[in-house]
Amino acid sequence: MSRRVVVIGHGMVGSRFAEEIRRRDPDGERVTLTVLGAEPFPAYNRVLLSTVLAGGLRPGMVALPAVDGVEVHLGVAATGIDRAARVVHGDDGTAHPYDELVLATGCRAWLPPIDGLGDDGVPAPGVSLFRDLDDCDRIGAAAVPGARIAVVGGGLLGVEAARGLTGRGVAVTLVHPCMHLMERQLDMEAGDVLADALRGLGVDVRCGVGAKAWDPATGLDCDDGSRIAADAVVVAAGVRANTELAVAAGLAVGEGILVDDRLATDDGRVHAIGDCAQHPHAAAGLVQSGWEQAAVLADLLTGTDPAARYRGTRPVTRLKATGVDLAAVGDVAAGDEQLRFSDPRRGRYGVLALRDDRVVGAVLMGLPDAAATITGLYDSGAPAPEDRLALLLGRALPGEATPAADPVRLPGSAIVCRCNSVTKNALVTAWRAGATDVDALSRRTRAGTGCGGCRDAVCGIRDWLAEADPPQEDAA
Numbered sequence: 328m329s330r331r332v333v334v335i336g337h338g339m340v341g342s343r344f345a346e347e348i349r350r351r352d353p354d355g356e357r358v359t360l361t362v363l364g365a366e367p368f369p370a371y372n373r374v375l376l377s378t379v380l381a382g383g384l385r386p387g388m389v390a391l392p393a394v395d396g397v398e399v400h401l402g403v404a405a406t407g408i409d410r411a412a413r414v415v416h417g418d419d420g421t422a423h424p425y426d427e428l429v430l431a432t433g434c435r436a437w438l439p440p441i442d443g444l445g446d447d448g449v450p451a452p453g454v455s456l457f458r459d460l461d462d463c464d465r466i467g468a469a470a471v472p473g474a475r476i477a478v479v480g481g482g483l484l485g486v487e488a489a490r491g492l493t494g495r496g497v498a499v500t501l502v503h504p505c506m507h508l509m510e511r512q513l514d515m516e517a518g519d520v521l522a523d524a525l526r527g528l529g530v531d532v533r534c535g536v537g538a539k540a541w542d543p544a545t546g547l548d549c550d551d552g553s554r555i556a557a558d559a560v561v562v563a564a565g566v567r568a569n570t571e572l573a574v575a576a577g578l579a580v581g582e583g584i585l586v587d588d589r590l591a592t593d594d595g596r597v598h599a600i601g602d603c604a605q606h607p608h609a610a611a612g613l614v615q616s617g618w619e620q621a622a623v624l625a626d627l628l629t630g631t632d633p634a635a636r637y638r639g640t641r642p643v644t645r646l647k648a649t650g651v652d653l654a655a656v657g658d659v660a661a662g663d664e665q666l667r668f669s670d671p672r673r674g675r676y677g678v679l680a681l682r683d684d685r686v687v688g689a690v691l692m693g694l695p696d697a698a699a700t701i702t703g704l705y706d707s708g709a710p711a712p713e714d715r716l717a718l719l720l721g722r723a724l725p726g727e728a729t730p731a732a733d734p735v736r737l738p739g740s741a742i743v744c745r746c747n748s749v750t751k752n753a754l755v756t757a758w759r760a761g762a763t764d765v766d767a768l769s770r771r772t773r774a775g776t777g778c779g780g781c782r783d784a785v786c787g788i789r790d791w792l793a794e795a796d797p798p799q800e801d802a803a
Contacts, residue, residue: 329359332628333415333423335405335572336431337364339373340601340617344429345394347625353396357629360397361423363415365404369393371460372776374614377484377647379463380470381491386460391776408576410594427596427628430584431617432569434602436462439479439564443541450562453543457488457563469559472496477547477557479538481508483612483646485563486525490648492561493529500555501530502547504537512644512655516669517690520676524651524692527674566612568603581605588636590624598624608639616640643702654698656705657688666715668694679719684710696721699784706742743788744774744781751788758792765789 332348334341345362352358364370370391378384393399403417408428415423436456438448445451455465466488470476474497478489481503489501507518508525522532537550538560547555568583579585579593583605590598590606601617609616619640626635646653651674659665662680669676675693679686679701686705691698697719704711704718712718739752749772757771765786769775775782 329355329357330628331359331424331426332361332429333425333427334360334362334429334431335415336433336601336603337362337366337370337399337401338431338433338601339370339391339614340433340621341429341431342370342391342394343618344431344600344621344625345397345399346392347621348629349394349396351625351629351631355396361425362397362399363403363405363417363423364399364401366459367402368460369399369401373459375647376457376460376463377487377491379460380457380466380488381494381649383649386463389460392770405572408572408597410576410597413596425596427598429624430573430592430597430599430603431601432572432603434566434568436562437565437567438562439538441479441538441540444479444538444560444562451541453558454541454560454562457484457561458566466492466559466561467495470495470497474498474559475500475555475557476559476561477502477538477555478561478563479547480563480565481505481532481534482511482563482565483509483644485561486521486646487648488561488563489530489532490525490528490651494649499530500533500547500557501525502533502536502538502549502555504535504550506535508532508534509646509655513690514659514678516667517676517678517692520669520671520674520692521651521653523671524674525648528650566602568605570603573599573603588638589627590620590637600624606637606639609637610640610642613640613642613644615643641705643705651692652695652698653690653692654702655690656702657686659688659690661687664715666719668716668719677719679715681711681715686711694719694721703741743784744772749774749781754785754788755792755796758789758796763789763793 345360348358348360372389375389379386403419405415406418407416413425436458438445444454456462470492476492476497476499478485478501481501489499492499507515508521525532538547539550540548541560546557570580570584573580573584584599584603586599586604586606590600600620620637623635623637626632644655659678659680662682664681666679677691677694680688685708686701689701741751743749743751753772754768757768762768762771774785
C-alpha cells in the first residue's frame, strides 16, 4: 500500500518536492501525494518576481510546470494539524489524512511597525510588500511613468525592486537603515560600490536612513529629519517564516520550524523544508536550500535512498538587476588568505577568501569572468591557481585546470545551474537524448528555471554542442 503524503504549501519548494517524488515514483506505487496551496494560482518562480516587476517577464511566464499524478488543491489554506489523528484540515472544510506530513509553508514579507505603513501585517493604501504576484500587480499599478516611489529596505529584494522600478520610468528613492546595502552579503566597501552603481542607474540611494512615518498626502518621513516626496511605498524589509501551523500543532519552533538532517521535526512523521524550516546548516532565503532539501526528503519518503541526509547548502547569491553584475559566494570571513580589488569609478569590486588553497568566500561586482571561475572553484572544491590576482580579475589562466568563464571550457563536472545543481555533463547527456534547444534543455534538466542567471551559459553550451555534436538528423 502506498504511503499517504500531504504537503502544505504549493510554492517553489512544495512544487519541487512533488516533482522529486514523482521522478522517483512516477506511477504513485509508493507515495500518494496531496498538496494544499493557499494561493489561487499554480506554483511559480518567486525568484523571478523582480524581473516581472521590471517588465522583463509577464506573470504567466514564471509559472512552474505542473506535476502529473499529484492531487493539488489551489486556494485552500490549511487551518490545523491533528497530529494524533494524522489529519490536516483545510479552510474549505476538507480533511486530508496523512502518513507523512511535509510543511513547505515558506515565509511572508515583514511589515515593520512604522506609522502609516499598515496594521497587523496588512499594508495601508499606497503601500505594497514585495513577496508574491499580487504584490507585483499592486506595485505595477502604482509604477506609472513619472510616479515617485520610495523603497524601504536595501537588502537583495529591495535593491532588485528599486532597479526594476527605474526601468519603468519611475523616480525611485531607496532608504536603508544600515550604513551600506546588502549588509548580509557585502562588506562596507562593496555596499558603497553597489550604491554608486545604482545611483548611476537613476536610483536615489540613502543609507543610514530609516523610514519613520508615511502619509500619502505628504510623503515618507525619515529619522534623519528628511522627507521623501513619494506617491507610493514598496516595503522590502525582510521576511518571517510561516510557523503558525507548527506552533499550533505543538512542534518545536525557533526562527523557523526546527528540523534535523532527515528534515524531520520533533514529530518524526512531520517534516519541514524550504524557508519555513530551520536547519543548522541551511542558508536562509536561498531557493537552492529548499530544493536540495526537497530532493533529500523525496529520497527518504519514497525509499529510494534511506541513507539520504541534508547536510547544508553552500551559499551563492546573485543579484538580478539589469546593469549590475554581483555575486556573493560562501563566507569571506572564513578565509585565512584574502585578496581585494577595488575600482569604484567603473563599478568593479572583488574580494577573494581562501583557506588551505580552496575558495571559501568571495564578493564580485562588475567582474563576471571572475565570478564564473571563482564560483566554479567554490562548487568543486578544487585548488585555486597560484596566480591569485589573475583569478580575481578573471583573466585567462593558461595551463591551470580551473573552470573558465567560457562555458564551453568548463569541465564536465562543473555546475552550470546552481539553483538546480545541473552540471555540464547533465546538459550534454540531455542534448544527446534529444533536447536540442535551450527550452528543451531546461525542461529536461531544469537548468535556468531558478534565478535564470545561468541562461547565457546554457545557450553557450547549446551552441557548442550544435557545432561539435550535431543532432543525428542533421549530421548527414
